[in-house]
Amino acid sequence: xxxxxxxxxxxxxxxxxxxxxxxxxxxxxxxxxxxxxxxxxxxxxxxxxxxxxxxxxxxxxxxxxxxxxxxxxxxxxxxxxxxxxxxxxxxxxxxxxxxxxxxxxxxxxxxxx
Amino acid sequence: xxxxxxxxxxxxxxxxxxxxxxxxxxxxxxxxxxxxxxxxxxxxxxxxxxxxxxxxxxxxxxxxxxxxxxxxxxxxxxxxxxxxxxxxxxxxxxxxxxxxxxxxxxxxxxxxxxx
Numbered sequence: 001x002x003x004x005x006x007x008x009x010x011x012x013x014x015x016x017x018x019x020x021x022x023x024x025x026x027x028x029x030x031x032x033x034x035x036x037x038x039x040x041x042x043x044x045x046x047x048x049x050x051x052x053x054x055x056x057x058x059x060x061x062x063x064x065x066x067x068x069x070x071x072x073x074x075x076x077x078x079x080x081x082x083x084x085x086x087x088x089x090x091x092x093x094x095x096x097x098x099x100x101x102x103x104x105x106x107x108x109x110x111x112x113x
Numbered sequence: 114x115x116x117x118x119x120x121x122x123x124x125x126x127x128x129x130x131x132x133x134x135x136x137x138x139x140x141x142x143x144x145x146x147x148x149x150x151x152x153x154x155x156x157x158x159x160x161x162x163x164x165x166x167x168x169x170x171x172x173x174x175x176x177x178x179x180x181x182x183x184x185x186x187x188x189x190x191x192x193x194x195x196x197x198x199x200x201x202x203x204x205x206x207x208x209x210x211x212x213x214x215x216x217x218x219x220x221x222x223x224x225x226x227x228x
Contacts, residue, residue: 042218
């Protein structure tokens with residue numbers, strides 16, 4: 001059983017919809033991450049939340065908006081997505097600091113029609 | 114340019130053999146290195162991490178790091194069909210100013226262990 005949970009498991013949305021992906025970790029970690037993974041490609045880092053600060057990969061479009069209500073929750077708000085945004089969205093968490101492994105949740109499979 | 118490279122495979126080995134997976138990275142400032150296994154349709158799961166030059170063993174797995182050559186490898190002994198998966202090398206390239214991590218993943222090597 002993973003200690004990083006993500007909801008929903010699957011999401012289908014239209015390009016005009018607004019939806020949110022949710023991630024919760026039960027590991028006492030203080031850093032959380034969102035990744036995007038396309039088929040047969042490696043995960044790509046989108047956002048990092050650590051020490052109550054958010055770091056953003058500058059290549060991520062503004063239609064993706066992260067929110068961190070507390071240290072164990074990380075949401076990803078989606079608005080006006082494009083079909084090319086269809087992918088597996090992975091959440092991960094780690095202890096703070098450079099030498100700590102990240103633990104991944106099961107992912108949300110997103111399809112944008 | 115900061116990159117992590119792996120042979121995409123597929124790498125096919127017979128059951129019981131040693132599988133050798135390789136990864137090179139371009140940023141000499143990289144400090145920590147991780148191997149993840151990912152089954153099709155699932156999320157990555159951590160196998161091993163290594164920070165210091167040399168070998169690190171954990172059961173059937175051995176990670177090897179050579180920072181001078183910017184090379185990290187994973188050996189899987191006594192390979193089993195259940196080891197068939199994509200193996201991702203992750204390099205923590207930069208310590209962000211908020212002490213988060215900047216993992217960059219290699220493209221992954223697909224391993225197939227034949228019964």
